[in-house]
Amino acid sequence: MPEDTLDATNLKSQYVTQVASDLERNVKEQERIGAELAALEDQLQALRRDHALLLSVQQALTDESSTPLSDVASTASPEPDSAPKPAAVPTARKPKDGGKTAENKTAGRKAAAGKATAKGRKKSQPAAAPAKQPKAAAAPTLRELVLDHLGGQSEPRSAAEVTTGLAEAHPDRTFQGTVVRNTLEALVAKGQVQRNKQQKSVFYFAAGSTPVTTSPAPAAETDDMTQKDGATA
Structure with missing residues (x-):
């Protein structure tokens, strides 16, 4: 079979397949x-039924709220042929006591109204604010406690002894040895506390008091410590 005939056959077969697919x-x-049109048609019919129902309900409500003209005409009162004459008003009699009774009644009403107004004002006024309680005295600082403690000692104390003494004197507070030592050094720097080194230990005492040493250090060491303390001060 020639090649052109094969190509035409294949091309026709492709067209047939494509057309069948498009038809499907x-x-x-x-x-x-x-299917969508059927669903929309059902929705349209439902909306039309609802529309007709709403129209009938609206018509019924409108009919009930309107009043017939015949009822209005029957309830209206006929106009009188002539206006009635006003009745004669009797002349008021003068009180025998010269009008004092009416004045007394008026004064009593005014007094009662004034009392009611005063009671209303008392109720409307807010209650007085309670008096402010005095603030509690501020707790002394650690520096104040340290100075007070050293001022009551007859001899120098180490940082550990100061910490123990503060803990015993103030059991409601917590004292740490490192914090107490730093506070003592800060007071030494300000000149409020002095320190004295005895061998390897450091003792603190209030400024202006004379330290009492229990075990004197060697002369050479004492001189060196004195020079160092003088330089520090």
Whole structure:
């Protein structure tokens, strides 16, 4: 078979397949759109039924709220042929006591109204604010406690002894040895506390008091410590 005939046959076969596929897709699309149209038609019919029902309800409500003209005419009172004459008003009699009774009643009403107004004002006034309680005295600082403690000692104390003494004197507070030692050194730097080194230990005493040493250090060491303390001060 020639090559041109084979190509034409293959091309025709492709067209047939393509047309069949398009037909199938067209049929499915028609079915889908038909189903949607049916659903929309059902919705439209439901809306029309609801519209008719609402119109009937509206008409019924309008009829009930309107009043017939015949009822209005029957309830209206006929106009009188002539206006009635006003009745004669009797002349008021003068009180025998010269009007004092009416004045007394008026004064009593005014007094009662004044009392009611005063009671209303008392109730409307807010209650007086309670008196402010005096603030509690501020707790002394650690520096104040350290100075007070050293001032009551007859001899120098180490940082550990100062910490122990503060803990015993103030059991409601917590004292740390490192914090107490730093506070003592800060007071030494300000000149409020002095320190004295005895061998390897450091003792603190209040400024202006004379330290009492229990074990004197060697002369050479004492001189060196004195020079160092003088330089520090």
